[in-house]
Amino acid sequence: MEPNLGLRDRKRLATRLRLEDAAVTLVLRDGLEHTTVDAISELADVSPRTFFKYFESKDAAILGLRQVEIAESELAEQCDRVAEHGLIECVIHLLLTVIGPPSTRLTMREDRLEILRRHPHLLTTQLAQFTQMTTEVTDAVAALVARDAHFAGGSSAELAASADLVLVLCGGAVRVAVKEWAEMNPTDADGAAEQLESRAISLAREVSVKLS
Amino acid sequence: MEPNLGLRDRKRLATRLRLEDAAVTLVLRDGLEHTTVDAISELADVSPRTFFKYFESKDAAILGLRQVEIAESELAEQCDRVAEHGLIECVIHLLLTVIGPPSTRLTMREDRLEILRRHPHLLTTQLAQFTQMTTEVTDAVAALVARDAHFAGGSSAELAASADLVLVLCGGAVRVAVKEWAEMNPTDADGAAEQLESRAISLAREVSVKLS
DNA sequence: ATGCATCACTGTAAAATTGCAGTTGTGCAA
DNA sequence: TTGCACAACTGCAATTTTACAGTGATGCAT
Structure with missing residues (x-):
């Protein structure tokens, strides 16, 4: 689908998708208020600190809202x-x-x-x-x-x-x-x-x- | 200006104005990043917990944005x-x-x-x-x-x-x-x-x- | 004046979010 | 291949924000 990406970008994309999936999965399973950033991060195999490098907030991860930067x-x-x-x-x-x-x-x-x-x-x-x-x-x-x-x-x-x-x-x-x-x-x-x-x-x- | 208010409402209004003043004063004096909610609350003589009963966020207090509820x-x-x-x-x-x-x-x-x-x-x-x-x-x-x-x-x-x-x-x-x-x-x-x-x-x- | 319902206030703990500093992995050129 | 610049990741500490539970003050009807 996206073969024109280097290893770094592919990993980054994969991590973001893993975080999105983890967020959606956990919210559907445990409910919004019982889903913590720690749990999402753990399921996606990254540290909670890294979570916020990808998403501005817990809600943003659940909704899959990436932050845009325009050239x-x-x-x-x-x-x-x-x-x-x-x-x-x-x-x-x-x-x-x-x-x-x-x-x-x-x-x-x-x-x-x-x-x-x-x-x-x-x-x-x-x-x-x-x-x-x-x-x-x-x-x-x-x-x-x-x-x-x-x-x-x-x-x-x-x-x-x-x-x-x-x-x-x-x-x-x-x-x-x-x-x-x-x-x-x-x-x-x-x-x-x-x-x-x-x-x-x-x-x-x-x-x-x-x-x- | 607003004499048609009971004691409770007058106190509440006063507290909100004290918080707004404290926020603006401290930000102008110490800068936005060096002004904490704790400091604002202390200057306004309320607990930090009370601060969030009046404003949704530190920024909201600085800007004086009250939360609206419409009948x-x-x-x-x-x-x-x-x-x-x-x-x-x-x-x-x-x-x-x-x-x-x-x-x-x-x-x-x-x-x-x-x-x-x-x-x-x-x-x-x-x-x-x-x-x-x-x-x-x-x-x-x-x-x-x-x-x-x-x-x-x-x-x-x-x-x-x-x-x-x-x-x-x-x-x-x-x-x-x-x-x-x-x-x-x-x-x-x-x-x-x-x-x-x-x-x-x-x-x-x-x-x-x-x-x- | 009294009693009650409600609201304001507070303390504590937990979760969310950010800043800082250090480590590791990747892209790239020599 | 090696080395460098940079980006990604992480841990830690501080701050922000929310949830819960309890105490005291206020409004109001009696």
Whole structure:
């Protein structure tokens, strides 16, 4: 699946998956509150200290939320699509790029949905993490908004405010699209990226039209 | 200022303000990383355990973020404005109601802005808390959206998705408006509520128009 | 004024999270 | 192959945060 990775990266990926599996397994078996970081780490054969090198919190491990770091070059590349496509399309594509493709392991996805049903407060964690991800691209979105014809001519402060709002709207659209996809599409995971992008764009468009 | 409070509530309010003052004072004096919850609690004359009865985290105390709990009745009352006003206006008014009026203590506001400048990561905390607040009114917003003429006729899932996006857009508008107000309006704190509402509405309207 | 229900406060212990320093394994070039 | 730079892993200590259980203060009806 991923043969183009060196030994170091393969080990790292394996450790992360082992931690995710351990977290999900133990939570389903013992319940969220009786599952400790120590137990997860032990089952995954790493020290508790290492656990936090992979995940920001226990919840993040259970949900499989990796921390993103974006290369400036990637962002700049994405930003050269404004002329051809619309602003909403560009921002959503940017967001989907940084959050990466959804997990292809169907069992895992089912298990996580079950955990989310049992512990709704995890939705808060998920939302917070997602929001944090989106803020990482704030500067890039500001640049995109500044180039858009509809927003041109505003003051610096106005542009910054507009960028902020465009970002939260598109981020929300992506979040809703991902959620719908996770809940409704148990079969193929191939066209996922395209489906997500298409759905998110139509959601954002629809709302902005109906609100104006 | 607030004579219509019993002894218990007055004491509680005083304790919260003492904790906020202690947190801000110590952070400005010793720096964020050298200020412990123990020190804050000691200066405020409560136990560290009590600290967490008032604030969810050290950061929340520094920023003065109180945890909100909304009465269902209040929400229902707000929701009866859809017919007369637009959807955006209603949702923003709802949000401003639940987050309450901004702090009127100017020194405190200045001090906190200074701390935010020195420790940008606190913005993440602030944003997360704000997002959490907004999600508390998800159901009420869903009801508002369902009543709105532009959104009527959609399926249940479509309505839920739309409500989600309307909420993040309005929430973002309020957040931007509050931020602008905190940074630019050192004088009167009286018309604050109206200014905030007006600014947030125009922000949300403008973006939805330009995006559509 | 009295009694009761409730809430605020506290101590203790356990779990979660972070910082620091040291060891080991990996990638890479000589 | 050897050696170096760096990343991953670990242990340890300190801090943050939560759960539980108990004590005292407050609000309120009588």
